[in-house]
Amino acid sequence: GSVRIHGENLDRKREKVECVVRQHPGRSSVPKAIEGEQVAAGWPAWLAAVAGEAIQGWIPRRADSFEKLDKIGQGTYSNVYRARDLDQKKVVALKKVRFDNLEPESVRFMAREIHILRRLDHPNVIKLEGLVTSRMSCSLYLVFEYMEHDLAGLASNPGLKFSEPQVKCYMQQLLCGLDHCHSRGVLHHDIKGSNLLLDNNGILKIADFGLASFYDPLQNQPFTSRVVTLWYRPPELLLGATYYGTAVDLWSTGCILAELYAGKPIMPGRTEVEQLHKIFKLCGSPSEDYWRKSKLPHATIFKPQRPYRRCVAETFKEFPAPALALMETLLSIDPSDRGSAASALKSEFFTTKPLPCGPSSLPKYPPSKEFDAKMRNEEARRC
Numbered sequence: 001g002s003v004r005i006h007g008e009n010l011d012r013k014r015e016k017v018e019c020v021v022r023q024h025p026g027r028s029s030v031p032k033a034i035e036g037e038q039v040a041a042g043w044p045a046w047l048a049a050v051a052g053e054a055i056q057g058w059i060p061r062r063a064d065s066f067e068k069l070d071k072i073g074q075g076t077y078s079n080v081y082r083a084r085d086l087d088q089k090k091v092v093a094l095k096k097v098r099f100d101n102l103e104p105e106s107v108r109f110m111a112r113e114i115h116i117l118r119r120l121d122h123p124n125v126i127k128l129e130g131l132v133t134s135r136m137s138c139s140l141y142l143v144f145e146y147m148e149h150d151l152a153g154l155a156s157n158p159g160l161k162f163s164e165p166q167v168k169c170y171m172q173q174l175l176c177g178l179d180h181c182h183s184r185g186v187l188h189h190d191i192k193g194s195n196l197l198l199d200n201n202g203i204l205k206i207a208d209f210g211l212a213s214f215y216d217p218l219q220n221q222p223f224t225s226r227v228v229t230l231w232y233r234p235p236e237l238l239l240g241a242t243y244y245g246t247a248v249d250l251w252s253t254g255c256i257l258a259e260l261y262a263g264k265p266i267m268p269g270r271t272e273v274e275q276l277h278k279i280f281k282l283c284g285s286p287s288e289d290y291w292r293k294s295k296l297p298h299a300t301i302f303k304p305q306r307p308y309r310r311c312v313a314e315t316f317k318e319f320p321a322p323a324l325a326l327m328e329t330l331l332s333i334d335p336s337d338r339g340s341a342a343s344a345l346k347s348e349f350f351t352t353k354p355l356p357c358g359p360s361s362l363p364k365y366p367p368s369k370e371f372d373a374k375m376r377n378e379e380a381r382r383c
Helices: 014-023 032-040 045-055 104-119 151-155 165-183 245-264 274-284 288-294 321-330 341-345 370-382
Strands: 066-074 076-085 090-097 129-131 142-147 196-198 204-206
Touching: 032 245, 045 104, 045 151, 104 129, 129 196, 151 196, 151 245, 165 196, 165 204, 165 341, 196 370, 245 321, 245 341, 321 341
Parallel strands: none
Antiparallel strands: 066 076, 076 090, 090 142, 129 142, 196 204
16 A cells, blocks of 8 residues: 655654754854755755755755655665655655754765765766655655666576676676766765666666765775675775775675676675685785785784685686686775776676677566565565
8 A cells, every 4th residue: 555655743843953953053064044045945954054065956855745655675774665756757766764863963974975966977876866855854755766676686586597698788887887986086885786776678777875975086085994785895994994995896896796697695704804704715815015015904913824825717617708807807805906997898898799788688577676585585484
């Protein structure tokens, strides 16, 4: 059954919202006058005070112009619903963001995601179509185009094996989307199958920019090393690096490439220590020169007693040679050897036969998001 969304929690005290804003003077990213205009345009004061730059020039959509159909995903801070946009007469995805007591820090975190999404504009990157909130509301919905599938959901389908032209088509789209993000100064930080969405026309879009950040290739700036889902996390982050660049997304992309051929994640570690061990066993441990040069915080703890030899080629000897060559580059232990998304797109992998197929010639699948796959597994366990 469908539920109409109404402006939520309208009875929450306005004083509470105003008090949150007043406690943090001078935190606004836009001049006070613009902040006032934004509140007049229908944005809640707590959002205008912290996320002014991210919402600039936009007008909030009304909650009652959407009809929720079903829940399609769940994150740490959000739920995602399939919904009908009653104004535009189309199906969309609504991401409802939960804020703990409108804490300015969590609002700022959300503002960064909105800001990043608005900077990106590419067919292989998810498009933010609007924001739903109101002046008195304490919640926020992000409106996205609706995508039927994600790569993790499809890959977890028993008996489903991707053809080589299909793998190349997905990889080409992923790298085109990444190249766009990197050229706009955005690191995604969480490339994995469930964040790569697919529609019924075979178009792949990179989604979930919740951990993404802006970076300037000409300036070294520190980041946190606690990002990227463990199985797709590069060695430099596991070793505590806080200065890093686009190479983190390329490592994750190499893991995805291998997974599409192997049919399962290639390094499913349970802890950070185990993850590093799996990486060293497959990709070899870093050279003495790298340990010396990198000065990584956890280098002394994690440096293996004896060096490991790289054995990517032997482990995946049944993979086609051009796929293996691209994997070898993307899964380089030294980030500076991974190249760029643009250079990966020029690799022989995409120019040797069989060539990538066009998105429209990809097979059509019944909906199977990773969320559905989890539900299926839970049902199977209960039976």
